[in-house]
Each structure stands twice: as structure tokens, then as C-alpha cells.
Amino acid sequence: MAKEQQIDITTTAEALAKEFKEHSVAEFFKKNRQMLGLYGKIRSLTTIIHEYVTNSLDACEEANILPEIEIKIDELGPEYYEVTVKDNGPGLTKEVVGKAFGQLLAGTKFHRLMQMRGQQGIGAAGCTMFSQMTTGKPVKVISGTGNGKCFAVEISIDAKTNQPKLSNYKEFKRNFRGVAVRAKFKEVLYKESEQSPLEYIRRTAIANPHVTIKFTDPSGKKHIFKRTSNKIPKKPKAVKPHPKGVTVDDVLSYARSTKAQKVISFLKNDFDRMGAKALEEISKKVNFDLNKDPRSLTWEEAEQIVKAFRETDFLAPSTDTLSPIGEEQIKKSFQTIVKPEFLSVVSRKPKVYAGGFAFQVEVGIGVGGEAGRTLANGEKKAEIMRFANKVPLLFDAGSCAITKAVQSVDWKRYGLKDFENSPVTVFVSLVSVYVPYTGAGKQAVADIDEIVEEIKLALMDSGRRTSRYLAALRKEREKQMRREAFMKYIPEVSSALAKITKVKEDKLKKKLEKLVLDKLKLEELEEKIEKARAEARGKEVKSNAKESN
Helix, strand or coil: CCCCCCCCHHHHHHHHHHHCCCCCHHHHHHHCHHHHCCCCHHHHHHHHHHHHHHHHHHHHHHCCCCCEEEEEEEEEECCEEEEEEECCCCCCCHHHHHHHHHCCCCCCCCCCCCCCCCCCCCHHHHHHHHHHHHHCCCEEEEEEECCCEEEEEEEEEECCCCEEEEEEEEEEECCCEEEEEEEEEECCCCCCCCCCHHHHHHHHHHHCCCCEEEEECCCCCEEEECCCCCCCCCCCCCCCCCHHHCCHHHHHHHHHHCCCCCHHHHHHHHCCCCCHHHHHHHHHHCCCCCCCCHHHCCHHHHHHHHHHHHCCCCCCCCCCCCCCCCHHHHHHHHHHHCCCCEEEEEECCCEEECCCEEEEEEEEEEECCCCCEECCCCCEECEEEEEECCEEECCCHHHCHHHHHHHHCCHHHHCCCCHHHCCEEEEEEEEECCCCECCCCCCCECCCHHHHHHHHHHHHHHHHHHHHHHHHHHHHHHHHHHHHHHHHHHHHHHHHHHHHHCCCHHHHHHHHHHHHHHHHHHHHHHHHHHHHHHHHHHHHHHHHHHHHC
């Protein structure tokens, strides 16, 4: 019998220890760039435009500036492009520009609980890393604050330390305010499609009617989307976490960074809707002194706090922190860009999901005109436009809560018998202090019951209005068909009658035409009378119901 193999446990452990290494965030995303949406040639290019444009929009709005963004894509070779994006925002300082474009998970957004387009602080730095990976070249950035002084710098990332590397820094005089970034990328492709940069820009203009975007594609063709509103959206407010939406780990994390000296002050100052009555209830449900230093809280004590939160009644989270697009603004941009024959827009009241995050849904349904997707053969298909915090979502539609909500609606009830093949555009916008994306690529909203239900209710409301329009349209078409059918036989009938009665054919023809028109008008009048009677009966039923109560 062969001897059993002896395993040197000590040697194995030491060998494993030598291989044990720490990796930076930049190294992680370098190996997993698909998590940032940087995979697929068309998708990668659109994602790059998305990241730069969202940063520009957020910067302009925070500075109360009407955004003007210029985008240019130049083809340098096969699957090799240069992207230039310029805005009129407040600009960046020398101290911040490196972190903004050369350090992942650094920014002004991740640590604040408020409605913003970007959330993780990954986007622009992720683009820098992608440029570096595919071309070996740094990103060039020019920044000006409008005081006549500007600077230019080249930025790359040290992947091992996740730190920015700045080179060729130059200061110069120019009356420029904003940021301009120029970067080169390989392994990308520009192609006009439903997921192209042009479509992304088009939808961005629809959801952001206060922005002007000028886009020059690789062929040199210019596309201009002018703002339809001079109203800058209400600036979202940062909100405190709601007690119903926090975990034990959250409580301990907040406690370590609080300025409060006592737990009771920490709870009062650092959480939303924490009133005196709630604090009194919580103090009775925990077995430790709330006057202790919050930084000394133990896991068990934090568990007691969270349990007390769950057993205490709080007001719903604040919802005045949201900044929706607005019905009028949606109508203006929709009618300018999509140009439907009919448009119905519905804005729902703010709601709360997961116990602690406010959100709001806005929906638009456009029918006819240029609504819907036009195929190469000229056929029209239904188009679903998804937005989260005013940002178009072009990818991962199948895993998105918005798509699920649209598909759950019985469109036949609203006059759209073949929804998929109808000239219709469905617009769905979700705004929230925290959008529950399914991944770091931020292209799909997680399937949360409260969100899906709100979207569905908004679609049904808009669908009812659309149904009334389509019903009226069908009646008008039927009337037109009857008119055409009658008119078709008038020449033959008038000719035959003229021979019989010896009356001039033209005179008989005019009388018959008038008879047809009078008949159709009479039918229309009867319809109006019947509609008025139905409305009167409805009011009578409501009145009787009130009296009986």
C-alpha cells in the first residue's frame, strides 16, 4: 500500500500568506470594468458620454446655472475615437480636479443623501481609467471659473493606489467658465441605434428641458437640442436618514461621525422625523443611558436602538426634498422633440419605499406623429423611455422595474390593441434621494414593489386619458369612412335621378351632398345629447348617494 501523502500545513500557510495582497478600488474596477457599464463597443461609448454629461448637469444645477453642453466625437481610426465634452458650469479647482477625474469613489455625491444623477463618484474617473487601459494616454482637462484665469492639466490614475497623477499643468488667461474634457478611447464604436450616444443625448434633452446640448457626431453632422424652458429645476435638499430605513451597521457608522456628544442628541439631530415624543418612547425601550457618548455605542446597544425604531411610530420621510421634471416641462420638451399627435402626462405625489427613501413618478404617453420607434422599413414600434433622476436608461431594460411596470399594464383596455406595434412613446421618470439601481452601471432600477406599483398606477391614469383620445379618433375615422362611402355613390345616384326627374344633375348632386352632411351632423348632435344625459344621470346617482349617507 502506498504511503499516505504528508501535507506540510505550515509551509502551505506560509505560501498562501505570500500570495495574500491588498488591492485598491481602481484595480478592482480595472479587472471588472463591466460593472461600470464599460463593455460592448457601442455601450461603452454611450456610457462615457453619459458619465461626462451627468457630471456637467449636476455641476451646473448646483451652481444655479442654465446648462449648455457641447459634445464632439471624432473618429481617429477603426474603433478608435476622441471624445470632447465642454460645459458652462462653475469649473473645478486645481486641488479638486485630480480627484474628480483620477480617483474612484471620490466626489461630492456618495456621502450625501439627496437626489442627484450620479451617486457613487465612479463615472468620470472610470472613463479616465478606461482611456488609460485602451490607449495608454491620459485625459486632458481645462477648467475656468470665469475670472479670466484657466488651467489645463493631463490626468491619469495610479491603479495600485487609486490616486490621480497630474502632468503638464499650465495656467493661462481666457474668459472661460466651466470644464472641458478631452479623452481618447479604443475598443468602442459609434453607430446610430436605440442605444447610441445620439439617442442618449436626445432623451437627456427630453428629461432636462432647461438644457441646451450641441452634439457633433463622427461624420461632422451637428445636432442641436435647444432648451424649451429657462427654469432651473428646484435644487434638491440633502435629507437625514429616516429611522425606519436604517440598519444596526448604519447607526454605528453615523454615530462615529456625529458632532453630537450624547446619544440622545445624536438621535435628535442626525435622523429625520425624530421628535420629542419619539425620543421619549425610545428611551423607555433601551436599557442603557442615552446620555453616553455615541462613539462608544456597542453593537448590542445599536441593535436595541434599531429595534426601538421599528416599534415606534414616526411621520413618513420628508418628500419636499425631491425635484421632479414637472408636467409642463415634460409636455414642452416632449412636443418639441417627439412631436406626438396626442400627449398625456401624469405626475404622481411623492411616496416612500423601504421605509426610508422618498421617490416620485412622472409618466407621459405620446401617440401618433413622430412617436414610437421607426424601423429601417418604415414600420412603427412602441418605444419605452426610462429615466432615473432625469438620466436616460438605455441598457438592461429586461431587468428594470420600469420595464416590468409597463409590461404589466393591459394596454388593450386603453385602446392600444397591439401595443408593441403601435406608434406610441411611453415616458417614465423616477426621481429619488436614493435610486435602487441593480448595479454600478446605473442602467436598471431594482424590482421594488412600491416603485413598480406607483409606476403602474401612473401609467393607468395616463392610459385612461389616452383611451378617450383614441376613442374620439376612431369615431372621427368611422364618420369619415361613412362620408366617403356616401359621397362615392352621389355622382351615380344624381345622374340616374337627373334622367328620371329631368332636374339638372349638378343641382341634385349639391342637394345630396348637403343631405349627407346634415345627416352626419345630426348623428353628432345626438351623440352630444346622449353624453349630456349620461353625465346628468351620473351626477344624480352621486347626489342620491350623498343624501342616503
